Amino acid sequence: MTADEFQYFAALLEKHAGIALDAGKEYLVEARLGAVARDGGFASVGALLQDLRQNAMGRAHWLAIEALTTNETSFFRDEHPFNALREVILPDLIARRAASRTLNIWCAAASTGQEPYSLAMLLRDRFPQLLNWNISFLATDISETVLARAREGRFNATEIGRGLPPEFRQRYFTPEGDGLRVRDEIRRMVAFRAMNLIGPWPNMPELDLVLLRNVLIYFNVETKRNILQKVQRYLRPDGCLLLGAAESTLHIEESYEVVHLERTAYYRVRRTAASPVSLGLNWAV
Numbered sequence: 001m002t003a004d005e006f007q008y009f010a011a012l013l014e015k016h017a018g019i020a021l022d023a024g025k026e027y028l029v030e031a032r033l034g035a036v037a038r039d040g041g042f043a044s045v046g047a048l049l050q051d052l053r054q055n056a057m058g059r060a061h062w063l064a065i066e067a068l069t070t071n072e073t074s075f076f077r078d079e080h081p082f083n084a085l086r087e088v089i090l091p092d093l094i095a096r097r098a099a100s101r102t103l104n105i106w107c108a109a110a111s112t113g114q115e116p117y118s119l120a121m122l123l124r125d126r127f128p129q130l131l132n133w134n135i136s137f138l139a140t141d142i143s144e145t146v147l148a149r150a151r152e153g154r155f156n157a158t159e160i161g162r163g164l165p166p167e168f169r170q171r172y173f174t175p176e177g178d179g180l181r182v183r184d185e186i187r188r189m190v191a192f193r194a195m196n197l198i199g200p201w202p203n204m205p206e207l208d209l210v211l212l213r214n215v216l217i218y219f220n221v222e223t224k225r226n227i228l229q230k231v232q233r234y235l236r237p238d239g240c241l242l243l244g245a246a247e248s249t250l251h252i253e254e255s256y257e258v259v260h261l262e263r264t265a266y267y268r269v270r271r272t273a274a275s276p277v278s279l280g281l282n283w284a285v
């Protein structure tokens with residue numbers, strides 16, 4: 001791959017997916033596009049890139065972009081945010097929404113589904129009172145390939161071995177083939193849809209809880225800010241935003257404030273004197 005081809009592809013990737021590739025990442029593009037080139041009948045990654053360059057944006061370009069997404073995920077990833085959800089964030093939100101009995105949740109980079117299913121299992125297991133609530137749980141990703149897997153809800157032994165507590169495996173999975181499948185009662189809780197965070201956003205209700213974890217790290221500062229500003233327009237004044245362990249709103253979008261919890265944190269829209277939120281409970285612990 002020539003420097004020119006790399007630059008072309010890096011610009012394409014950033015323009016259409018927001019993913020910023022640093023200089024020196026040629027090896028990554030070579031590795032990830034190898035299979036795409038082979039499947040398309042191209043002799044090399046360079047030949048694939050030349051072809052993409054000569055043609056208008058289409059399916060082949062999206063396949064190449066998708067190959068550069070990093071879909072790493074696991075059940076109850078990082079543990080502490082899920083402990084905070086179980087012990088503080090969800091009990092508090094549920095108490096606040098007792099009158100409306102409505103909760104709107106969005107998992108914005110859901111990958112193969114482990115993250116939204118972890119949360120769905122937590123809701124079902126620890127908050128049985130929600131059974132007759134109106135819960136909207138949307139999980140989105142740019143990649144149709146990972147979404148197809150997420151909807152299926154089938155996981156192999158390695159994936160199951162990464163973070164899934166044995167009691168949840170027993171309660172919410174059934175053996176299928178050489179792996180396990182999430183039971184229908186959990187799968188039905190989550191609606192998976194394709195959505196590009198840097199494209200137009202669909203209509204969504206006002207959100208109580210947003211998981212935007214381990215995706216901002218791939219974007220440049222301006223893209224991070226745009227996305228955080230857009231999230232803010234959907235997030236209810238007392239709603240919660242969870243980011244990945246290596247991510248923060250600090251020095252990027254100052255309209256959020258961080259709430260520190262034990263070994264983790266979440267973000268909420270900064271309260272100003274003009275827009276106090278009447279709290280029934282104390283958020284900070």
Ligand SMILES: C[S@@+](CC[C@H](N)C(=O)[O-])C[C@H]1O[C@@H](n2cnc3c(N)ncnc32)[C@H](O)[C@@H]1O
Binds near residue numbers: 073
């Ligand atoms: C590293 S995974 C994170 C999965 C999960 N949130 C977690 O923390 O385990 C990042 C996901 O972001 C998705 N992604 C990357 N760029 C995106 C974009 N522009 N819009 C929506 N999703 C995107 C990728 O397809 C990938 O599945």
